[in-house]
Amino acid sequence: MDALPHLYIHVPDFYCSEETTPDHLAKLQPVMDWLRSQYAGGAHLSATGRGIELLVEAGLVGSGPVPVTRGAAAEFRRRYPHVRVNTSEPIAEVDRIVMARGMAHEMSLLTRQIGRLLSPNMAGTLADAMGMESDRPGLSDDPLVAAAQLWLSERASRGLHIGALAAHLAVSPQTLIRRFRSRLGMTPSNYLRLVRMRSAQSQLRDTNRPVSQIATLIGYNDLKSFQQAFRQHAGMSASHYRAFVRNRTDMVSSPYDSADGSRPTALDIMPID
Known part of the structure; x- marks a missing residue:
């Protein structure tokens, strides 16, 4: 050995x-x-x-x-x-x-x-x-955080700001960020990026849409920003991920x-x- x-x-x-x-x-x-x-x-x-x-x-x-x-x-x-x-x-x-x-x-x-x-x-x-379930956050048992998760998931493809979410929930941005970190170990912005990346992974796996179209559909205005975010999330490029999940490498x-x-x-x- x-x-x-x-x-x-x-x-x-x-x-x-x-x-x-x-x-x-x-x-x-x-x-x-x-x-x-x-x-x-x-x-x-x-x-x-x-x-x-x-x-x-x-x-x-x-x-x-x-x-x-x-x-x-x-x-x-x-x-x-x-x-x-x-x-x-x-x-x-x-x-x-x-x-x-x-x-x-x-x-x-x-x-x-x-x-x-x-x-x-x-x-x-x-x-x-x-095809396995990975460890990912579900809805929090904190009603405020759960409401924020739903709001972000429903509007993930739009340009969003933490101030608008906090105003919708009638709390300060600082309170929202603190509660999010306490319950989920991430900020609302991190969670929004996670929701978008999950959507991108699903589309890369299950559709033949071009990567540029997927980037637009999930809320990214330019392909370069999407590619950087996806690589940071998945550890590989979007095109490599598509080939990987389809070939089960x-x-x-x-x-x-x-x-x-x-x-x-x-x-x-x-x-x-």
């Missing part, structure tokens, strides 16, 4: 019979040594299904908890009596390790980690491409530089043969 320090390593599910599992895991001892070294160096790890057993064998999950299906729980407890099993939650975390009990939850796990470690926008783009690649440039990093998906 290479000694290059990695940012994030995922161990996918694998199959082998219960009878051959001990021998199979013994052959993977060099992989376990490498995972221990990478984790000690600061890498974030994740695993799905039986890939979790590799992390358990490497002594990386401690006493758990680890997510296991009800059907596999008895055998898992027999082999690893020191590890706590969770059969009710599909995903569990232990320090810098995230585990999913089956492949049905693998993409949720991966988008969560990509959002945390690389870019929330990249994770959202991947979720869109895979794999977004997981390597290497990625660390944020401060201090060391080489990579995002790896490890096959377990």
Whole structure:
């Protein structure tokens, strides 16, 4: 295994019979040594299904908890009596390790980690491409903020000013911004841009409209401003996004530089043969 320090390593599910599992895991001892070294160096790890057993064998999950299906729980407890099993939650975390009990939850796990470690926008783009629901703000439980969200959504294609929205809601702009930040973690202007970008993504995915027409329809007066906003939101150009979601291109690649440039990093998906 290479000694290059990695940012994030995922161990996918694998199959082998219960009878051959001990021998199979013994052959993977060099992989376990490498995972221990990478984790000690600061890498974030994740695993799905039986890939979790590799992390358990490497002594990386401690006493758990680890997510296991009800059907596999008895055998898992027999082999690893020191590890706590969770059969009710599909995903569990232990320090810098995230585990999913089956492949049905693998993409949720991966988008969560990509959002945390690389870019929330990249994770959202991947979720869109895979037809998944991403973590995005719904209507707030604060009536004022919810009313502002609806007002902005209904008028997203127009030129809007925070003063007009505040006047409509009979509050000061400062109060509106403060309540918005408190509930949604963003300003009304940020929310308006998010609504517009969601609309653009939907049109890029589901229509053949030219990018310039989409920009106009969602409220941008010039194409350059739209392109800059879209790239900031999605991490790629509008035309690249359209090709990506239509071809279902794999977004997981390597290497990625660390944020401060201090060391080489990579995002790896490890096959377990």
